[in-house]
Amino acid sequence: MLDALRTSLTDGTYQVGNRLLPQRELAEHFNVSRDTVQRVLKALAGEKWIESRQGSGTWVIKTQRIQSPTADAAQPGQAVTLASLIGKAFKQSEVTLDVYTLTSESLNAHVRVQTERIRAKEIAPQRIALRMLLPSEALELPYPRAKDPAYNEPMRQRLLSITRLHTASLRRALRELRTEGLVSTVDIEIRHAPLTPTFKLYLFNGAEVLHGPYEVLERRIELDSGEEIDAVDVLGVGATLTHYVKDDDPNSQGSVFVGNMQSWFDSVWNLLAE
Template sequence: MDAQQAGEGGGGRKFQRVSDDLRARMTDGTYPLRSFLPSERDLAEEYGVSRDTVQRVLRELANEGWIESRQGSGSRVVKTQRIQSSAPKATRSSRGATLGPFISEAFERPEVTLDVYTLTSESLDAHIRLQVERIRGGFIQPQRIALRMLLPSELLALPYPRAKDDEDDERPAQRLRVISRRHTDSLRSLLKDLLTEKLVPSVDVEIRHVPLVPAFKLYLLNGDEALHGMYEVVERQMELDTGEVITALDVLGLGATLTHHVKNTDWNSPGSVFVGSMQAWFESVWSRLAD
């Protein structure tokens, strides 16, 4: 991300809009693994941005390991978010599924509850945006949405992201805070607008910070499903807001592999035990450690 992208100017907002949308499309299967993204010209036309903005977005996605770009061959998707589920579902293949259908199913209930523990709200923001579009289009009509999200304290010294060769370099941490705040603000706005526009009668959004380093990502959906995945530390090229590219240690977020667990009528089943224990863990941290 360059200085313009990180700022509040129109160029930065356009960059982030395109970047977020392409990530969402790769995670929800619109652009599946090994498929090609549209050409730079087509992307620029679709999003109403310059070719330069598209090129910067593609460069960042390549640095994050989402795509491989070769001159004359286009940009191929080489990473997506996969979920391994033991729960039978006709719409899910045995090879795993993407996050989009799980979030979509959660929002098809009259009352939607989401408890989330994560490093940033980037993944959730991308998928909530898609559900808001479905609500505005009249495809789903939830009557209540309640989101509780736990994020690491901004005062906490995190081991990632950081510059590989300079642990005292604060710029990767500052970049993370900018990303986290941007997506948190976006989430609040998206959901509260549904209430303001009287599309959803009840909307509650609570975000707290906790003095814990996230080693995993957790989604608890409507009290009976859990999506859980460990963060994998990777070495990658990171573009800072100055335009400088550094080698950094970071974690996979949108691309992290998740496992799916379902609570059923058998309280002793592996799925029920896992969902119950994760819900109890979330409640304990939310009430005793978070602020």
Template sequence: MGNGSGADEGGRKFQELKSALLAEITEGEFDEGTLLPPQRELAKKHGVSRDTVQRVLVVLADEGWIESRQGRGSVVLRTQTVRSSARGNTAARRVTLGPLIAAAFKASDVALDVFTLTSEVLYTHVRAQEELIRAGEISPATITIRMLVPSDDQPLPFPYALADRSDDRPQKHLRGIRKYHTDNLVRRLQELDRDIDGLSATVEIRRTPLVPYSKLYVFNGAEVVTGPYVPTERPITLDDGTSLDVVDVMGFDSTLTHCAKDDDPESQDSLIVSSWQRWFDSTWRLLAT
């Protein structure tokens, strides 16, 4: 989770920088144990202030991606990887989410079905594919994204403040993050649909009364990535800069698993993909609004 706020330097640029750094970390551009570039370099590269860089690094540290070490800078603690046995490899291997989404976007007709808590990771990767489309490097004919997220009026069991469960700031913080990323995902797809001749791009978001215990991605009806959200105690930084100790869930603490349909409709991977696709379609039609 990150900081959700307005469209100024403290909001929009904060979120764009966080998304950019998160994409670089999760895709392994910075290996575990390596240093991020100096703050001055990050500020110049991304066209933001040093203050924005510092605030983003604080949140990434809160989320467990990096650790700030006196005299050394920000050290990458982990990357987000996916355990996969698909793509003709009988031995389980590790990949990252970005290439799986990139492969899905190489199809003529792109279809992404997603069940998520905030859509932050999805926004980060779709934004990268948007840039490739605008550069003419990929050219899908249609993009259809369906996203299920929790209803805003549904209290979730997380996040909650350790000192006071009745404190509603963590829940408001979560809703702010979700609103920022879903609103901007819709905006980017609408602009892509408007700007690129021959492309039909749509995104529809529905609210569900379900509490996500796991994130789910279904790519083109043929591949699935899923992994549980893991409850943990950690600090979060609220929009006003206040640090608050909470119980929250973190997607990166889980091992994401990937499987893909093959030529045998009765194989384990084919059945798993079909089962999740059926779950998503039924939930979308019968439970979501």
């Protein structure tokens, strides 16, 4: 439920000022308990997506922002979203994705939407190649971390659990397409680099880039034990991203940026990552 609502907040389903369904209807829609709904809404409020207003329900106060300086970034009247760009990439017969991220949470949610489109025969890619760079698991990261050092290890384990959950889900979702004969070639490779991600990067088919810094913030986080702690974290799913497109002019802003980011990714992939 948490992943589904986060996706809806980033793919244009909800706009700032929209009201979420009442808790009872959310519980029925997702087939979960009211207690689960309340925990999910609390988590989204902690990430500054929504706020509860006494007597009037829960309201959306933030959506994902993608700035696109390129003229051909979107069709008139159509917002550029991570979902729309991933959907565009998956319309090609060959899909290549190079991703640099902290946990892969966003990517997993959006790729799963594409796997359902493939099963519904809305799109039919013949090859999917994913390379993903994550921080080394042994690396001591500055975020997320607890304000109280006594909770640093539980916070580290929480991050590892989230990352492993989503990477395993991503591998399984894509490999099932190959197993079921829906996509003839699926290549997934995940490497870890001794770098703290300070920005998120998506490279689509060597021609488009989404890039944006992680914003550091303080918020309450619930550990697996159920205990809540104060922590320093970053906005991941909600990170503001900028969109660049490679065009026929090798000296254009989009072409230069896409080329530079591809070179950066390849250098880390080949020389630093394991």
